[in-house]
Amino acid sequence: MQRLPFFAMNKPPRGSLLGIEHMASEEILDLLKLARRMNPLKARPLLRNRRIVLLFYEASTRTRSSFEIAAKSLGAITTLVQSSGSSIEKGESLLDTGYTLRAVGADVIVIRHPSAGAPHLMASHLDIPVINAGDGMHEHPSQALLDAFTILKYKRSFKDLHVAIIGDIYHSRVTRSNCHLLTRFGAKITLCGPPEFVPEIASTLVPGLRITRHIEEALRGVDVIMLLRLQKERLAGQKIRLQDYIAHYQMTAARLQLAKRDAIVMHPGPIIRGLELTAEVADGAQSVIVDEVHNGVPTRMAILARALGKAK
Amino acid sequence: MPTKATTRAPSLLIKGGHLIDPAAKINAAMDILLRDGRVAEVAPPNKIRAGAEEKFDARGLIVAPGFIDLHVHLREPGQSYKETIASGTAAAAAGGFTAVCTMPNTVPVVDTEDWVVWLRSPERSALVNVFPIAAATRGSRGSALTDFVTLQHAGAVAVTDDGKPILDDEIMRAALRLGAELNLPVVQHAEDTRLTENCSMHEGPTSFRLGLRGMTSAAEASIVDRDVTLAQQIRESRLHVAHLSTADALKAVRRGKRAKARVTCEVTPHHFTLLDENVGEYDTNFKMNPPLRSASDREAILVALADGTVDAIATDHAPHAAHEKQVEFERAAFGITGLETALALAITKLHRDHKIPLTRIVELFTSGPARVFDLRGRGSLVKGNFADATIFDPKKRWTFEVAKSRSLSRNTPFDGWQFTGKVVATVVGGKIAYRSN
Numbered sequence: 061m062q063r064l065p066f067f068a069m070n071k072p073p074r075g076s077l078l079g080i081e082h083m084a085s086e087e088i089l090d091l092l093k094l095a096r097r098m099n100p101l102k103a104r105p106l107l108r109n110r111r112i113v114l115l116f117y118e119a120s121t122r123t124r125s126s127f128e129i130a131a132k133s134l135g136a137i138t139t140l141v142q143s144s145g146s147s148i149e150k151g152e153s154l155l156d157t158g159y160t161l162r163a164v165g166a167d168v169i170v171i172r173h174p175s176a177g178a179p180h181l182m183a184s185h186l187d188i189p190v191i192n193a194g195d196g197m198h199e200h201p202s203q204a205l206l207d208a209f210t211i212l213k214y215k216r217s218f219k220d221l222h223v224a225i226i227g228d229i230y231h232s233r234v235t236r237s238n239c240h241l242l243t244r245f246g247a248k249i250t251l252c253g254p255p256e257f258v259p260e261i262a263s264t265l266v267p268g269l270r271i272t273r274h275i276e277e278a279l280r281g282v283d284v285i286m287l288l289r290l291q292k293e294r295l296a297g298q299k300i301r302l303q304d305y306i307a308h309y310q311m312t313a314a315r316l317q318l319a320k321r322d323a324i325v326m327h328p329g330p331i332i333r334g335l336e337l338t339a340e341v342a343d344g345a346q347s348v349i350v351d352e353v354h355n356g357v358p359t360r361m362a363i364l365a366r367a368l369g370k371a372k
Numbered sequence: 373m374p375t376k377a378t379t380r381a382p383s384l385l386i387k388g389g390h391l392i393d394p395a396a397k398i399n400a401a402m403d404i405l406l407r408d409g410r411v412a413e414v415a416p417p418n419k420i421r422a423g424a425e426e427k428f429d430a431r432g433l434i435v436a437p438g439f440i441d442l443h444v445h446l447r448e449p450g451q452s453y454k455e456t457i458a459s460g461t462a463a464a465a466a467g468g469f470t471a472v473c474t475m476p477n478t479v480p481v482v483d484t485e486d487w488v489v490w491l492r493s494p495e496r497s498a499l500v501n502v503f504p505i506a507a508a509t510r511g512s513r514g515s516a517l518t519d520f521v522t523l524q525h526a527g528a529v530a531v532t533d534d535g536k537p538i539l540d541d542e543i544m545r546a547a548l549r550l551g552a553e554l555n556l557p558v559v560q561h562a563e564d565t566r567l568t569e570n571c572s573m574h575e576g577p578t579s580f581r582l583g584l585r586g587m588t589s590a591a592e593a594s595i596v597d598r599d600v601t602l603a604q605q606i607r608e609s610r611l612h613v614a615h616l617s618t619a620d621a622l623k624a625v626r627r628g629k630r631a632k633a634r635v636t637c638e639v640t641p642h643h644f645t646l647l648d649e650n651v652g653e654y655d656t657n658f659k660m661n662p663p664l665r666s667a668s669d670r671e672a673i674l675v676a677l678a679d680g681t682v683d684a685i686a687t688d689h690a691p692h693a694a695h696e697k698q699v700e701f702e703r704a705a706f707g708i709t710g711l712e713t714a715l716a717l718a719i720t721k722l723h724r725d726h727k728i729p730l731t732r733i734v735e736l737f738t739s740g741p742a743r744v745f746d747l748r749g750r751g752s753l754v755k756g757n758f759a760d761a762t763i764f765d766p767k768k769r770w771t772f773e774v775a776k777s778r779s780l781s782r783n784t785p786f787d788g789w790q791f792t793g794k795v796v797a798t799v800v801g802g803k804i805a806y807r808s809n
Contacts, residue, residue: 081581154700175700176583177654185698196702198583233583264577 438470438760
């Protein structure tokens with residue numbers, strides 16, 4: 061067996077955030093509570109001079125910038141490492157990159173990676189907290205936490221909240237994390253999309269998930285609508301015509317009428333107007349899409365403070 | 373002048389053991405005398421008169437014909453950082469195997485006579501018998517058949533493109549036809565790779581939860597189904613399904629067997645032991661191809677092992693270096709080592725937990741595989757056969773520690789597992805090739 065460096069260990073280091081699935085409910089609630097106390101404009105320098113590395117193997121606007129602003133608001137030093145322009149391009153392995161970043165003094169690694177489980181691999185070989193900023197089709201826990209934070213700004217609790225998640229569920233790490241989080245606290249979730257994007261097996265993710273192919277059925281009487289970005293190349297791969305998809309699953313103002321009058325419309329971004337939703341819905345009164353992005357900063361401040369043991 | 377040490381083994385009397393030799397229909401206390409590399413005599417306790425230079429006290433132990441593994445990757449030529457013939461056969465001996473059939477997906481692919489001869493050369497320092505399986509198509513690229521006649525003449529016992537399927541219908545049909553003429557089995561790695569691109573585990577609730585692309589069981593079953601149909605149509609053709617892992621593929625094999633086609637199949641210890649959900653949180657030691665399947669697939673395999681549908685247990689021993697496994701799950705190499713844990717898993721899982729008789733388990737390791745590839749003089753300890761024997765203690769409890777493995781690689785999911793049943797000695801050509809301490 062390859063000898064691991066002296067700081068290698070097998071359990072994820074304390075403070076890591078790898079996924080929602082295995083996170084204790086109290087931990088989730090504590091994080092949300094902490095996030096509500098975080099104000100990027102009036103933050104105490106809890107993480108002064110701590111070094112946070114943002115290791116991004118995939119493109120990102122929201123997640124990357126909000127982690128960076130969250131870290132800097134708390135007084136931390138950040139470094140961005142991307143696959144292009146780093147030794148990753150030269151074929152360095154994920155673990156060797158991790159050891160290198162540890163050696164230059166990283167206190168936390170925030171990682172986004174196209175392969176499911178990449179943060180887990182890193183966490184099982186390093187002694188510093190690893191934060192999953194999205195791993196393949198697996199999980200995107202900070203997004204689920206900021207979505208939960210957002211929902212609680214508009215709704216009293218998750219209990220018996222009806223949620224519809226519409227679109228490409230199969231490829232969506234956001235959906236997996238949100239399903240784990242929301243059902244844990246009693247929300248009722250309906251997944252909606254064509255079989256290619258919502259395979260029957262999706263209902264096994266957590267108990268009580270419902271699947272429907274009809275957007276009208278999914279929307280009737282719901283409190284929260286979560287839309288997902290649609291990648292055109294995936295439509296092509298699944299041999300679905302774009303026009304058909306839009307006709308059946310696009311979120312329009314007319315369809316929004318089916319939901320509760322105070323229903324909110326969410327989307328992890330980036331949104332593609334005219335595809336999964338109309339501009340009218342995106343900019344409408346019920347849309348909280350911009351607010352989600354805004355809430356990403358305090359949520360990620362809480363995640364980083366917890367990672368470094370400064371959650372109080 | 374001293375002769376080479378390897379030329380002759382001293383005669384060996386295995387005394388006091390309980391012989392299980394399913395092909396000879398023996399399940400009784402027997403002494404066995406091995407001389408000049410052959411079985412000289414098998415007789416009830418204390419009946420053998422002839423003297424022996426060495427004795428092995430087998431009291432309380434099971435003596436069986438030497439185990440045969442139809443499916444190992446010993447990585448030579450070309451990948452000796454993973455395994456060599458010498459290290460792989462040392463692991464085989466420690467696992468009770470006296471013969472292994474090596475897969476041709478090396479670097480380069482074993483698709484010529486020269487490489488078959490090279491594999492069998494004494495310079496490889498093999499501790500057990502090595503039977504090369506040659507590539508079925510040139511470079512295992514799937515487009516043109518290799519020269520079966522020459523390969524068989526050089527010592528290849530079967531042909532396969534293992535690691536990849538023989539996908540093309542016409543090529544598969546041609547391979548079975550030529551195999552039929554030569555009485556040479558065609559071994560299929562049954563995977564419709566058009567359905568499994570970028571997949572890293574079985575398709576099911578676990579793959580969905582982990583966000584990993586899943587291999588549908590249909591990708592295996594559809595190929596087995598086609599191949600069985602071809603084998604039924606081509607008289608005397610011999611089809612062997614490697615590492616069968618799904619209930620649906622078993623149905624196709626049963627169909628072929630009922631129709632009296634010469635269809636055989638093997639199952640690995642990990643497929644009768646583990647499930648897809650054991651992958652846990654992306655443990656690459658649970659990543660292999662075919663992948664660990666669902667509970668209903670495993671159940672069907674257990675039934676087929678018991679009822680005779682499965683012909684052999686084969687390990688698919690697939691060593692990989694740490695740097696090929698300690699990577700992202702989707703990038704990690706497929707395969708696990710298996711030679712040293714096969715018997716222990718069979719006794720622990722099949723015999724202790726599922727009450728499959730020891731005689732059937734021995735059959736799956738001996739006469740079963742010997743028949744699949746026509747390994748004459750092996751798989752049974754009758755007089756005149758090769759002096760290959762496996763001696764084991766079916767009740768011994770022990771813990772497998774990968775750190776002590778004889779393989780060059782460490783990629784096993786069974787490190788630290790507690791087993792019942794342990795190999796005590798392995799006799800190859802009348803000589804003790806392995807003895808546990």
